[in-house]
Amino acid sequence: MFDQNSNPGSPEHDLEGPDKLGHFGPYGGVFVGETLISAVEELAAVYEEASKDSAFWEEYDHDLQHYVGRPSPLYFAARLTNLAQGAQIFLKREDLNHTGAHKVNNTIGQALLAKRMGKTRIIAETGAGQHGVATATVAARLGLDCFVYMGAEDIQRQAPNVYRMKLLGATVVSVESGSRTLKDAMNEALRDWATNVDNTYYIIGTVAGPHPYPLLVRDFQCIIGRETRKQALDQLKSLPDALVACVGGGSNAIGMFHPFLKDSEVAMYGVEAGGDGLETGRHAAPLSAEGVSPGVLHGNRTYLMADQNGQILETHSVSAGLDYPGVGPEHSWLKDMKRVKYVAATDKEAMQAFHDTTQLEGIIPALESSHAVAYALKLASKMRSDQNIVVNMSGRGDKDIETVARLEGISL
Amino acid sequence: MSRLREVSDKALTDGRKLLIPYLVAGDPSLGVTEKLMHQLVQDGADIIELGIPFSDPSSDGPVIQLGAERAIAAGTSLIDVCDLMRRFRSKNPATPVVLMGYLNPIELMGYEEFTKNVSECGVDGVLVVDMPPTESFDLRQRLQDVDIDTIFLVAPTTSVERAKLITQVCSGYLYYVSLKGVTGAALSDANSIRTRVSQLRALTKLPIVIGFGIKDVDSVLRMSEISDGVIIGSALVSAIAKLSPHGDETSKEIETATQLIRDARDALNV
Numbered sequence: 315m316f317d318q319n320s321n322p323g324s325p326e327h328d329l330e331g332p333d334k335l336g337h338f339g340p341y342g343g344v345f346v347g348e349t350l351i352s353a354v355e356e357l358a359a360v361y362e363e364a365s366k367d368s369a370f371w372e373e374y375d376h377d378l379q380h381y382v383g384r385p386s387p388l389y390f391a392a393r394l395t396n397l398a399q400g401a402q403i404f405l406k407r408e409d410l411n412h413t414g415a416h417k418v419n420n421t422i423g424q425a426l427l428a429k430r431m432g433k434t435r436i437i438a439e440t441g442a443g444q445h446g447v448a449t450a451t452v453a454a455r456l457g458l459d460c461f462v463y464m465g466a467e468d469i470q471r472q473a474p475n476v477y478r479m480k481l482l483g484a485t486v487v488s489v490e491s492g493s494r495t496l497k498d499a500m501n502e503a504l505r506d507w508a509t510n511v512d513n514t515y516y517i518i519g520t521v522a523g524p525h526p527y528p529l530l531v532r533d534f535q536c537i538i539g540r541e542t543r544k545q546a547l548d549q550l551k552s553l554p555d556a557l558v559a560c561v562g563g564g565s566n567a568i569g570m571f572h573p574f575l576k577d578s579e580v581a582m583y584g585v586e587a588g589g590d591g592l593e594t595g596r597h598a599a600p601l602s603a604e605g606v607s608p609g610v611l612h613g614n615r616t617y618l619m620a621d622q623n624g625q626i627l628e629t630h631s632v633s634a635g636l637d638y639p640g641v642g643p644e645h646s647w648l649k650d651m652k653r654v655k656y657v658a659a660t661d662k663e664a665m666q667a668f669h670d671t672t673q674l675e676g677i678i679p680a681l682e683s684s685h686a687v688a689y690a691l692k693l694a695s696k697m698r699s700d701q702n703i704v705v706n707m708s709g710r711g712d713k714d715i716e717t718v719a720r721l722e723g724i725s726l
Numbered sequence: 727m728s729r730l731r732e733v734s735d736k737a738l739t740d741g742r743k744l745l746i747p748y749l750v751a752g753d754p755s756l757g758v759t760e761k762l763m764h765q766l767v768q769d770g771a772d773i774i775e776l777g778i779p780f781s782d783p784s785s786d787g788p789v790i791q792l793g794a795e796r797a798i799a800a801g802t803s804l805i806d807v808c809d810l811m812r813r814f815r816s817k818n819p820a821t822p823v824v825l826m827g828y829l830n831p832i833e834l835m836g837y838e839e840f841t842k843n844v845s846e847c848g849v850d851g852v853l854v855v856d857m858p859p860t861e862s863f864d865l866r867q868r869l870q871d872v873d874i875d876t877i878f879l880v881a882p883t884t885s886v887e888r889a890k891l892i893t894q895v896c897s898g899y900l901y902y903v904s905l906k907g908v909t910g911a912a913l914s915d916a917n918s919i920r921t922r923v924s925q926l927r928a929l930t931k932l933p934i935v936i937g938f939g940i941k942d943v944d945s946v947l948r949m950s951e952i953s954d955g956v957i958i959g960s961a962l963v964s965a966i967a968k969l970s971p972h973g974d975e976t977s978k979e980i981e982t983a984t985q986l987i988r989d990a991r992d993a994l995n996v
């Protein structure tokens with residue numbers, strides 16, 4: 315319940331956020347229509363209780379180990395290191411997870427919450443289709459009805475994942491409104507949720523949305539950073555000097571970064587989609603582009619790409635999973651706190667990194683993850699060879715080979 | 727006393743049901759919206775809800791989404807909405823107007839600037855769909871300082887305890903959302919709405935009006951019977967969708983677009 319006279323934007327926060335109402339400094343919060351308030355409050359209460367229940371985390375850990383295949387390796391990429399001629403490059407292999415990306419860490423956790431709440435119907439939004447696949451997967455496993463909202467544009471560019479979701483028994487709903495990409499899919503999922511709020515659990519795929527999503531998705535993704543920390547101490551005998559992760563909504567990045575936030579010696583880089591280049595305006599980089607202001611969309615306050623009238627801008631990226639005008643509110647906070655440096659890699663740089671990783675390491679990276687590799691190669695070349703960088707290989711690129719082929723004028 | 731409270735208090739005393747049409751500013755053009763607003767007043771509207779177009783209206787159904795898309799395509803900004811209001815006010819000093827929209831355009835304008843603009847152009851109330859009371863303190867205070875009401879929604883999913891708190895921060899009128907879902911969906915059954923409205927009645931002296939899903943004279947009569955008034959949105963916006971955006975619509979066409987509001991007023995007056 316709310317205190318009608320409090321002004322939640324103002325209290326001081328440390329890196330421990332969010333507060334009770336979901337604020338990370340001035341960001342985050344709950345900005346949804348009244349119909350959804352009881353649903354997000356119920357979810358916050360259920361999650362608060364579940365997160366203190368060791369049986370809940372035991373089941374989550376068990377699923378991650380036996381179903382997802384965790385822990386994922388921390389792999390030394392010798393030939394990428396050689397290419398950069400600087401710091402040693404390690405890849406955290408989230409691409410080896412069941413369903414091919416980090417997204418499943420979150421859907422496993424949220425599926426347990428849905429079960430705990432007795433919901434019979436699951437909905438999700440998806441951009442690249444990775445979160446849709448990861449959601450359809452857990453829904454199949456629990457025998458729940460599953461509806462995945464996906465922009466018509468993304469359905470075109472991620473056809474293999476669309477078919478995969480259908481095979482898993484999900485209904486993929488094509489979203490024709492607005493820019494027909496991820497943000498519009500999220501609008502449509504919110505409309506569905508408001509309509510079917512009694513029996514429906516909405517599995518949001520990234521650290522965005524109203525509180526408690528940015529908190530719980532982060533908690534479910536922190537397995538990435540916790541494992542990395544332990545593996546680094548085992549394999550390198552020290553913490554890494556730098557962490558690099560791509561940022562769409564920011565879930566793989568926060569999962570990697572969060573367990574290291576208090577280790578001030580670990581530098582962190584969030585790599586956004588630079589599209590055609592930040593200077594062209596055709597990108598999806600609300601944190602690293604100049605002149606972007608905070609705004610409110612999809613339930614939270616965060617840096618947001620909008621025109622001067624407050625209309626949300628269409629974004630551009632070669633990678634559907636990064637093609638989003640906002641970003642999780644905790645990242646906005648970490649930007650302002652200067653704890654994480656946010657940078658961008660262009661479509662072209664990401665494509666080059668995609669080929670480099672494939673040819674030098676025998677790993678086909680997701681186009682999203684290729685952005686992280688692209689920046690890591692630049693960063694490594696400016697660092698010493700006794701330093702270590704961990705790049706979060708957030709997903710595999712099987713879903714992207716048609717896109718890559720098309721861009722290179724090859725028809726499969 | 728504010729224009730909004732004056733009109734709703736008088737309606738309550740006279741036993742007149744409030745008839746509140748909603749339309750999107752700039753759909754299909756600012757000029758047409760202004761003509762429509764004057765027509766709506768003639769038709770018997772007590773209050774007008776004027777939508778601020780937003781690119782991502784996630785609480786609205788397809789009809790109002792398309793209305794917003796048309797308005798944005800016509801280049802309508804929040805400043806334009808204020809200019810429209812100023813023109814309307816210069817000819818109509820009496821009819822309260824409530825701006826209804828989403829928070830992002832207001833955030834980008836800045837709360838201070840927004841408050842100054844809406845107060846200067848003669849707006850009477852503000853309803854921000856995605857700004858719940860918890861997040862409203864700053865804007866609500868500023869609007870209160872210039873005697874503009876902040877209106878909040880109560881939904882079928884709102885608990886009684888929460889509704890009580892909402893009534894404490896809400897002014898002008900209380901907007902009861904008749905259904906679980908988005909604007910323009912089908913009404914839920916009248917009995918459950920009646921029960922909820924009488925619960926709310928015990929909590930507040932504010933007029934309670936019902937919106938979402940009211941689309942014809944029949945639903946107007948059913949919903950007004952159990953409340954202090956009704957809001958008609960999607961049904962009006964879909965009639966407006968038939969108008970030409972080029973400013974060459976005849977006054978006959980404008981009248982046709984608002985037929986439902988006249989019919990509703992006639993039925994309510996019987």
Ligand SMILES: Cc1ncc(COP(=O)(O)O)c(C=O)c1O
Nearest residue numbers: 444562563564565566635682709
């Ligand atoms: C492989 C992969 N990496 C990254 C992302 C971006 O999401 P986030 O920033 O939440 O990790 C996606 C989204 O679809 C993805 O599929």
